Amino acid sequence: MPRAADDEALADDLAAALDRAAELARASGAPHWEVRAELLRERALVLDNGQVRDVRANTGLGVGVRVVDGGSSGYGYATDLGGEALRQALDQALALARAGPRPGLMPAGKPARTRDRAPAEGHPRDAALDDRLDLLRRAHGAAAGDGIHHVRCQWGEAWGRRLVRTSDGGEADLEPLMTGLMVVAVARAEGGGLASNLDHAGGARGLRDYRGDEAPEALAANAARHAREQARAAKAPAGRTRALVDPVLAGVLAHESFGHLAEHDLVDAGWSVLQGREGERLASEAVTITDGGVAGPGGVRVAADEEATPSRPVTLVDRGVLRGFLHSRLTAAAAGAEPTGNARAVDHRFPPVCRMRNTWFGAGDLSLDEALEEVRDGVYACGSTGGESRSDGGFLFALTRAYRIERGEVGAPLKEASITGNILETLRHVRGAGRDVKLTSAVTGGCAKWGQWPLFVGYGGPHLVLDDALLGGQEARPR
Amino acid sequence: MIDLDALLATADRAAERARSAGADEAEAHVWASREAEANVVGRLASSRASTSGGLGLRVVVGARMGHAGAWSTGGKAVGAAIADALDAARALPPPKVPASLADPTPGRGPAGAFDAAIAEAAPEQVVREARGVAAAIAAAPDARFGSVLLQHAEAAFAVASTRGVQAADRGTFARLFAECRIARGAEQRTGTDHRLARRALDLAGAGEGVLAQARGLFGGEALPPGPHDVVFDAATSIALFQPLAHAVSGAEAAEGRSAFAGKVGQRVASPLLTVRDAPSAGGARSAAFDDEGTPSRDTPLLEAGVLRGFLHDARSARRSGTSSTGSALRTQEPKHRAPPLVAPMDLRPEPGPEALDDLVAQVERGVLVRHYVMGLASINNVTGDLSLAAPAAWWVERGEVRHPLRPTTVAGNALRALGDVVAVARETSQAPFGTLPGVWVRGLACAT
Numbered sequence: 025m026p027r028a029a030d031d032e033a034l035a036d037d038l039a040a041a042l043d044r045a046a047e048l049a050r051a052s053g054a055p056h057w058e059v060r061a062e063l064l065r066e067r068a069l070v071l072d073n074g075q076v077r078d079v080r081a082n083t084g085l086g087v088g089v090r091v092v093d094g095g096s097s098g099y100g101y102a103t104d105l106g107g108e109a110l111r112q113a114l115d116q117a118l119a120l121a122r123a124g125p126r127p128g129l130m131p132a133g134k135p136a137r138t139r140d141r142a143p144a145e146g147h148p149r150d151a152a153l154d155d156r157l158d159l160l161r162r163a164h165g166a167a168a169g170d171g172i173h174h175v176r177c178q179w180g181e182a183w184g185r186r187l188v189r190t191s192d193g194g195e196a197d198l199e200p201l202m203t204g205l206m207v208v209a210v211a212r213a214e215g216g217g218l219a220s221n222l223d224h225a226g227g228a229r230g231l232r233d234y235r236g237d238e239a240p241e242a243l244a245a246n247a248a249r250h251a252r253e254q255a256r257a258a259k260a261p262a263g264r265t266r267a268l269v270d271p272v273l274a275g276v277l278a279h280e281s282f283g284h285l286a287e288h289d290l291v292d293a294g295w296s297v298l299q300g301r302e303g304e305r306l307a308s309e310a311v312t313i314t315d316g317g318v319a320g321p322g323g324v325r326v327a328a329d330e331e332a333t334p335s336r337p338v339t340l341v342d343r344g345v346l347r348g349f350l351h352s353r354l355t356a357a358a359a360g361a362e363p364t365g366n367a368r369a370v371d372h373r374f375p376p377v378c379r380m381r382n383t384w385f386g387a388g389d390l391s392l393d394e395a396l397e398e399v400r401d402g403v404y405a406c407g408s409t410g411g412e413s414r415s416d417g418g419f420l421f422a423l424t425r426a427y428r429i430e431r432g433e434v435g436a437p438l439k440e441a442s443i444t445g446n447i448l449e450t451l452r453h454v455r456g457a458g459r460d461v462k463l464t465s466a467v468t469g470g471c472a473k474w475g476q477w478p479l480f481v482g483y484g485g486p487h488l489v490l491d492d493a494l495l496g497g498q499e500a501r502p503r
Numbered sequence: 504m505i506d507l508d509a510l511l512a513t514a515d516r517a518a519e520r521a522r523s524a525g526a527d528e529a530e531a532h533v534w535a536s537r538e539a540e541a542n543v544v545g546r547l548a549s550s551r552a553s554t555s556g557g558l559g560l561r562v563v564v565g566a567r568m569g570h571a572g573a574w575s576t577g578g579k580a581v582g583a584a585i586a587d588a589l590d591a592a593r594a595l596p597p598p599k600v601p602a603s604l605a606d607p608t609p610g611r612g613p614a615g616a617f618d619a620a621i622a623e624a625a626p627e628q629v630v631r632e633a634r635g636v637a638a639a640i641a642a643a644p645d646a647r648f649g650s651v652l653l654q655h656a657e658a659a660f661a662v663a664s665t666r667g668v669q670a671a672d673r674g675t676f677a678r679l680f681a682e683c684r685i686a687r688g689a690e691q692r693t694g695t696d697h698r699l700a701r702r703a704l705d706l707a708g709a710g711e712g713v714l715a716q717a718r719g720l721f722g723g724e725a726l727p728p729g730p731h732d733v734v735f736d737a738a739t740s741i742a743l744f745q746p747l748a749h750a751v752s753g754a755e756a757a758e759g760r761s762a763f764a765g766k767v768g769q770r771v772a773s774p775l776l777t778v779r780d781a782p783s784a785g786g787a788r789s790a791a792f793d794d795e796g797t798p799s800r801d802t803p804l805l806e807a808g809v810l811r812g813f814l815h816d817a818r819s820a821r822r823s824g825t826s827s828t829g830s831a832l833r834t835q836e837p838k839h840r841a842p843p844l845v846a847p848m849d850l851r852p853e854p855g856p857e858a859l860d861d862l863v864a865q866v867e868r869g870v871l872v873r874h875y876v877m878g879l880a881s882i883n884n885v886t887g888d889l890s891l892a893a894p895a896a897w898w899v900e901r902g903e904v905r906h907p908l909r910p911t912t913v914a915g916n917a918l919r920a921l922g923d924v925v926a927v928a929r930e931t932s933q934a935p936f937g938t939l940p941g942v943w944v945r946g947l948a949c950a951t
Contacts, residue, residue: 030583037579064574066840067587069594079594081587082840084574086555099551103575109554116552116626120541123627124548125634153594262912262950293545294648295684297691354547375549410881412892415648415684416693418910420892422881442878442890444912474542474549474652496890496912498948 031065031149034085035185038063041087041105042187048107048114049089049191054121056092056131057191060330062372064184064200067148068468071160071177074168079153084184086372091117092131092354096124099375131331131353133363135194138334140327142201144230148181151231156181159231159240163207167244171252173218174210177244179203180226180467182480186330194332201228202324202480204467207244209251219257219439221250221425226465227482228325238322250425253437260426260441260497266402267443267493268395268429271462273421275483276408278313279383279471281419281447286315286340286348287366287378287473288355295415297448298346306346307451310488312386313341315350317365319382322463323482328365330376335365340383341451352378370476379473382465385485388457395458397432398489404429405443405493410469413447420444420496442496450490458487504622505535507671510556510661513576515669517558521585522665526562526592530604530664532794533558533576534838538656539626541633545648548634552626559839560584561604564592568602572839605795605817605827607667612799612829613783615674615790616701622657622675624703629655632706639710640683646714647686654678655703660838662796670796674789677704685717692720693894695875697738699933701786716874720895723909726951727898732869732925733913733949734899736859736941737932739876742891743944744850746917747778748936749884751804752830753813754845757822760885762918763810771810773924775855778805780814780830780847786938787849788832794843799829804850808922816845834936850937855927859941862926864902870911870949871897871904887918908951915947 042061049057064084070077087110088101098120100113146155160177167175181203188196204226213219223246225238234240269277285296292299298306317326317335328334331353338348351359352367355378367376390398407424422442428435463484470478514531521529535556542549557574558581569592573580633653640649659673681696694717696709735743746762749755750771756764763771772778782789782799792798795817803811815823816831831843855862863871870893878891896911897904921944928941 030579030586034579034583037577076595079591080570080572080841081584081591082572082574083580083583083587085577085580086574095547097547097549099549101551101553101555103555103557104577105575112554116539119625119627120539120550120552120630123630124541124550125543125546127546153590157594262914262948289544289547292547293650295544295650295682358547373551373553373555375551377549408881410878412877412880414693414877414894415682416691418693418877418892418894420877420890420912422878422890440883440888440890440914442881442892442912442914444877444892444910446910475540475654494912494950496892496914496950498888498890498914498916 034063037105038185039187042189044107045087045089045110046189048111052114052118054091054093054118058090058331059189060372061087061187064182064371066182069156069160069179071164073174074164084371088372089114089117090375091121093121094126095129096121096126097375101372129354129357132357133333133353135190135192135332136334137195138328139197141199142228142325144201145233146231148183148203155231159205159234163240163244166241167207167209167248171211172209172248173212176208178206178468182467188330188332190332196328196332198327202467203229205234205240205243206468207247209247211251211255213255219251219254221247221254223247224466226467227322254425254439257437257439259499260438260495261499262495262497265493265495266399267490268399268404269488269490270406271460271485271487272407272464273405274385274485274488275464276421278385278485279380279481279483280411281413282313283315283380283383284413285417286350288349288351288359289378291349292355292358297417301346304346305344306448307341307344308454309344310388310454310457311341311344311451314339314386315380315383317381319463319482322465323382324465324480326381329367330369331367333363333365333367335381338364350378350380352376368479370479374476377474379479380481382463382482384461384463384483385457385488387459387461387486390456390458392458392487395456395487395489396429398456399429400432402429403495404434417446417448419447440498443493444496445494453490453492454488455491456489461486505537505657505659505673507659507661507673510535510659511663511669511671514661514663517560517581518663518665521560521562524585525589526564528563528604528665530561530662530795531558532660532662534660536656536658539629540654541630542652543633543637544650550630557837557839558584559833560588561842562588562592563602563604564589566597566601567592567595570842574837600822604664604666605668605797608797610798612791615672616785617673618675618702620703621655621677624655629653636681636706636710640714643714645685646683647691648684650682652680662794668796670792672791675701679704681709681713683713683717687721690721692717699935720907723907726908726911726949730946731949732866732943732945733947734863734866734869734871734943736873737930737939738874739872740939740942741934742876742879742882742889743917743920743942744852744937744939745879745882746884746887747921748847748850751814752845753815753823754819756813757819762887766810767812769810770808772805772808772921774808775924775927776805776808776921777853779803779851780849781851782848784849784851786933787936789848793829793831794833795831797827797829799848802828814845814847816843819845847936852940854929854931854940857929859928859930862928862943863899863904866899866902869899871899887916889917890914912950913947920944920947
């Protein structure tokens with residue numbers, strides 16, 4: 025490793041398969057088609073208490089064909105790049121398109137030609153295994169000791185080549201890149217129990233891009249400090265409270281609970297509670313939410329989508345008013361709008377559907393101290409270890425950690441807390457936003473929709489002040 | 504049907520090729536699937552079909568085991584996987600317990616379920632069936648939205664190793680996720696139906712079912728304060744049994760990551776709970792062999808709440824001085840992406856004698872959780888701590904379901920809750936890792 029010659033040989037096979045698939049699709053007479061060929065190299069390393077525990081690698085290779093006939097979409101794919109498998113994939117796509125409902129739409133927009141390679145210092149393609157292990161060893165060294173019982177450091181990467189060609193002349197030649205570094209520290213609690221916590225950074229970046237407050241040492245120090253706090257944390261109270269939401273959890277709310285509602289395939293179907301509400305005030309003045317393909321450090325990089333539409337930023341909510349939606353070419357046709365470059369697929373197994381890229385709350389004007397003073401008494405809710413949202417805006421997110429806020433100051437840590445509610449109600453309770461917008465993303469997980477998981481996405485925002493939130497915790501309290 | 508002999512031959516060649524490239528031992532797991540999925544969302548549909556496959560390779564070099572995968576069984580992709588797996592093994596330090604692959608075990612376990620109706624169905628038929636359910640939802644005048652995702656798959660795998668393992672099996676799977684939303688004025692409620700099965704699903708009434716569920720959720724009220732008895736139906740008890748599935752892993756116990764480590768013969772759950780892993784029942788992910796080629800078999804785990812044993816793969820069995828229970832499973836999709844873990848094929852808590860409705864009739868004051876809970880992915884499977892949201896919950900008083908509740912949070916510890924089981928219901932539902940009954944437990948923190 026690296027074995028650049030092997031990758032080049034696979035990429036050559038891929039380009040040839042794309043040509044074959046495009047030729048077959050053209051000959052089929054399908055009204056509209058796209059072909060997509062992908063090579064994806066994934067690698068994951070785990071350093072467990074200073075010992076290399078796990079080294080995994082995967083090579084993904086596949087070609088997909090999508091046919092749109094009468095507005096109905098059929099998709100077939102193959103992992104065998106030979107002509108017979110590609111023909112079968114095309115035949116399946118044609119049959120599925122014809123069996124679906126046929127609303128009589130044709131994809132909108134004029135796809136362009138896009139070529140993009142993420143700028144990265146220390147691209148994993150050019151890195152040795154020891155370069156990655158060095159990052160993990162630096163993190164381990166910074167986290168170990170002083171009450172820390174166990175340290176797990178994890179590196180992940182996914183990169184390769186994605187080629188798209190459409191029947192109306194669109195082309196994309198992309199070199200996607202995603203990496204991530206995570207540190208989990210476990211501290212021993214009083215009474216013998218264990219408590220863990222973590223910090224992570226990710227994005228379209230190379231090995232040497234992990235520096236400053238996202239250097240391995242900085243992430244490790246945060247993880248260790250948070251684990252020690254959790255070791256002495258009290259049970260979180262269940263019930264309604266005022267809350268300060270940190271930038272990571274703000275991003276989770278922007279993406280998971282609001283962003284999906286703005287995906288126009290779900291709007292068109294009536295799934296989203298945002299249907300027919302463009303121009304309506306949904307949130308407080310403090311709320312602006314944007315989705316974009318290229319959004320700076322910490323986020324993912326999507327220069328063009330899987331329909332070969334170049335990415336453009338979309339303002340979803342502007343100072344509380346619903347202004348925009350996320351479109352594929354087909355949903356744009358249904359809405360009389362322009363495609364936004366949001367037709368994404370996890371990999372060659374799936375057709376593109378409306379998905380987010382980087383989604384974030386815009387900055388406000390509060391400093392962190394001012395935001396804490398706004399809450400005065402309540403809970404500081406930080407990060408999320410997972411959760412779900414529903415079509416009616418309902419959501420639940422388990423918090424990475426939480427603290428009491430007492431008289432405008434961060435107080436005692438709380439454990440095993442979650443935040444739940446309805447996003448439209450929650451957005452009305454955003455009383456203010458901080459100046460500190462931060463974007464993040466993770467290579468160890470991603471967004472799920474219709475079985476397509478994990479799609480790499482970016483999410484973020486500033487600190488948000490909520491004047492009412494529902495906290496789930498193990499300490500039931502009478503009200 | 505997928506040709507098992509061809510899969511086995513591919514696996515054999517890959518394992519031998521890895522040995523020639525420098526592995527002391529090698530095991531190749533080759534999978535193939537034929538899938539069709541219809542996704543009908545309002546007036547748009549996005550359906551897909553495929554015939555695809557991949558290779559997961561484990562190699563042992565100097566007592567260290569490396570793993571790599573490829574989404575293809577073509578020569579170059581297999582070559583890349585072999586090189587990656589060898590790199591991975593060489594990067595690891597010498598382990599305390601030398602790594603080794605499974606030995607061949609004679610015999611064959613009970614076959615996983617195979618339904619020709621799934622294997623032989625044309626992809627277009629799946630689209631038609633999904634459209635039928637979607638049409639039933641769309642026909643309701645109060646329905647604001649309907650979506651139906653229906654998936655059929657025939658899946659097969661083969662395992663071959665340089666130790667002489669030769670195993671292959673096939674099975675079928677079906678999955679439905681139907682959702683609707685009902686509007687009454689400004690208020691809306693959601694109904695969902697999420698079903699997994701090894702045979703073709705009976706979709707009659709599926710659309711009407713989710714409509715009725717959503718209509719029944721209007722008028723949600725706040726919850727009286729305090730910890731409550733909670734009755735989980737068979738679809739939501741997964742929140743309690745998921746940490747149990749983790750705790751019975753012999754590999755996790757050997758690493759000290761199971762709450763049940765060192766507790767064989769001790770009471771770890773309510774006397775009402777008897778649990779076994781039962782591939783013979785043909786549910787969940789049952790197959791004749793596990794993913795390292797060991798024949799599957801039924802394994803008692805809990806008997807009247809007393810821990811009787813753990814599940815093992817070949818490696819954890821060697822560490823514990825016992826034999827594999829045929830529980831090495833590649834639980835991630837696609838299967839080549841990660842090496843096998845120790846996990847149940849079909850975890851089966853023994854159902855109780857009474858129907859869920861009869862249990863609810865005995866609840867003095869409590870919460871009934873049905874259909875769906877949010878937060879499964881964030882359950883701490885090691886400690887059992889959980890924090891859930893239940894969009895479909897009802898207040899029960901003196902044995903009567905009084906009214907729906909506003910979306911309700913339920914928090915506590917699943918492993919402790921399994922010690923506080925009051926009753927187990929008769930009905931079961933298939934989860935990804937088992938076939939689970941509803942349960943009634945005491946004292947979980949709830950809030951609305």
